[in-house]
Amino acid sequence: MRRRLFPSFPQSITVFIFWVLMARDTSPGTLLMAAFLAWLMPQIAARLEREFARLGNVWALLPLGLRLLGDIVLANLTVARQVLGPEKRLRPGFVWVPLELTNIHGISALASIITLTPGTLTAELSEDRRYLLVHCLDVDDPQAMIADLKRRYEAPMLKVFP
Incomplete structure (x- = not known):
């Protein structure tokens, strides 16, 4: 259940912190928007096609x-x-x-x-x-x-x- 709500908890935390830092404000509206984006962005990222780099030499x-x-x-x-x-x-x-x-x-x-x-x-x-x-x-x-x-x-x- 937690995995579906937050596919990447570190990414959610990062989005939340960056939004608050960019807004330079800790009002309830800013925190609410940061929480919404912290939920939304990992949802979108989880649906993207991923191709990982295999490194050789x-x-x-x-x-x-x-x-x-x-x-x-x-x-x-x-x-x-x-x-x-x-x-x-x-x-x-x-x-x-x-x-x-x-x-x-x-x-x-x-x-x-x-x-x-x-x-x-x-x-x-x-x-x-x-x-x-x-x-x-x-x-x-x-x-x-x-x-x-x-x-x-x-x-x-x-x-x-x-």
Whole structure:
């Protein structure tokens, strides 16, 4: 019975405390609203589809992070040169990148990594989670770009999210 009323007691307490702190008030109305939200929010969260992250080799994040840091610096220089150069040289476009990652947390991390790198932006994930649509500021060879993204970023992510 308690489990149905409060699917996650810690979450209920957290919602209650945060509501009171955000309201900066302890009037009866605020406490009543906090209690209502403390009951409602875990009810909603319990109905969401959950997919837990299974972590593999988290040490693979260290070289990936260093590579990403270097890529961000180089991409900033490249994008600055491209933007300041002749506009007609740019070949922007969208590319569908096939994914081997299946865990939504890994896909989300990969999409974030791609978006962090200047000149690329993750635009969409296909409904079946098998393709990521990436916008590139300058893409002359889409297949080479796909291979590069998969080798540099997706392969290490596959070690972290097997």
